[in-house]
Amino acid sequence: MENENPAQCENHEDRDASAVCELCQSDLCEDCTFDVVDHKVCKACSEVDGRSYRELYRHNAWGSPDGFVTAVAAFPFVVGAMFIAGSLLIGLLGLLQFMSPGGIQWANYKTYFLIFVVGVFFVTIPKLYLAGVKWARYIILLLPALLLGMTYYFYSEEEDPKYLHFFLTWSFSYVALIVIAHFNPRTKLAFSIPLSDASLESCYRRSLKNYVAIASPVLALLSFAFPPLMLLSGALAVSGLANTRSKWPQVPWRVFALFGLILTFVSFIWMFKFLFGL
Numbered sequence: 464m465e466n467e468n469p470a471q472c473e474n475h476e477d478r479d480a481s482a483v484c485e486l487c488q489s490d491l492c493e494d495c496t497f498d499v500v501d502h503k504v505c506k507a508c509s510e511v512d513g514r515s516y517r518e519l520y521r522h523n524a525w526g527s528p529d530g531f532v533t534a535v536a537a538f539p540f541v542v543g544a545m546f547i548a549g550s551l552l553i554g555l556l557g558l559l560q561f562m563s564p565g566g567i568q569w570a571n572y573k574t575y576f577l578i579f580v581v582g583v584f585f586v587t588i589p590k591l592y593l594a595g596v597k598w599a600r601y602i603i604l605l606l607p608a609l610l611l612g613m614t615y616y617f618y619s620e621e622e623d624p625k626y627l628h629f630f631l632t633w634s635f636s637y638v639a640l641i642v643i644a645h646f647n648p649r650t651k652l653a654f655s656i657p658l659s660d661a662s663l664e665s666c667y668r669r670s671l672k673n674y675v676a677i678a679s680p681v682l683a684l685l686s687f688a689f690p691p692l693m694l695l696s697g698a699l700a701v702s703g704l705a706n707t708r709s710k711w712p713q714v715p716w717r718v719f720a721l722f723g724l725i726l727t728f729v730s731f732i733w734m735f736k737f738l739f740g741l
Contacts, residue, residue: 484508486711498673500607502712505677516712520667524652526595530675530702531644532653534694536589538637539606550579581609595654600645607634607641636691640698649702676703676716679723685732690734693727700724 470480472492480490486508497509500518511519528536555577585606592599614630644650648658648666658666682696703720 466481474486476537498590500668517663519665520670521652521658521663524649526653526655528593528595528653529647529649530698530700531640531647531650532593533701534698535603535637535641536593537697538589538633538640538694539585539610542610543582543587543589546578546582546585550575550582554579565653571620578613581613584609597654598658600654604638604641607637610634610637632689633691633694636694640694643695644698670706671712671714673706673714673716673720675699676706676720676723679703680719680726681723683726685725686727686730687733690730693730693734696723696730697727700727 470490472478472480472495473489474495475492478492478494481493482491482496482503483489483500484491484505489505491503493507495502495505497506498504499509509515514522554572588599588603588606592603597655610630611634614627614634636649648662649670652666676699679696679700682692682699686692686696697712700720700723703723705718707714707717
């Protein structure tokens with residue numbers, strides 16, 4: 464039985480094909496074969512609008528918030544919104560009681576005004592951080608310090624240390640999240656900070672492996688015992704989901720990211736119920 468003639472490269476008729484494009488099934492010689500994270504493809508399939516997948520990743524991530532940026536911004540934004548709403552509500556109720564005997568003292572309004580101002584600061588800085596303002600990467604470090612100061616001011620003399628411990632652990636966990644986000648290469652792209660080609664390649668490969676999606680439900684389960692971990696589990700879940708938006712090469716573990724996000728939400732509800740005894 465005669466051997467079949469080897470396939471010829473579609474771009475060079477005088478060369479034998481040594482590979483087949485995994486996307487369009489074109490026969491390729493060695494010079495026409497391009498490697499996209501261990502996948503053999505032709506030049507046309509390795510590019511989108513003339514850009515390589517690595518450069519396309521840089522383009523899509525440039526100025527685009529990732530899961531860490533979202534988590535860093537979301538936590539103080541929620542706290543600030545609670546401060547604003549709480550100070551306005553308590554102040555209004557106190558003002559209504561002022562017309563009756565035993566009404567609220569005017570001196571207490573200084574405290575409500577302070578909480579309101581802090582709430583506005585907590586809401587404004589995360590919005591700038593989420594928008595990719597570079598100096599906000601540094602100024603946001605003031606938020607956990609401010610939260611710690613308010614915690615000591617309001618709860619250091621309380622007989623029940625529950626709230627004091629709650630805000631202390633969350634503040635320190637939030638600092639850890641900010642530090643992780645600050646040095647994360649993908650987060651640097653969100654703030655339009657250039658990466659070297661080697662760092663970009665490493666970041667792109669990690670996004671395709673999507674290990675953060677697997678880690679998110681694990682940390683979400685641990686957050687039932689240590690609630691501040693839900694900050695990190697939520698960040699990893701959002702990052703894992705964002706990674707799966709790439710159509711090719713196919714990114715796995717989307718189900719794990721969704722599961723981590725659901726568990727993080729359940730953990731938050733459980734913590735809220737435990738803290739306020741609902």
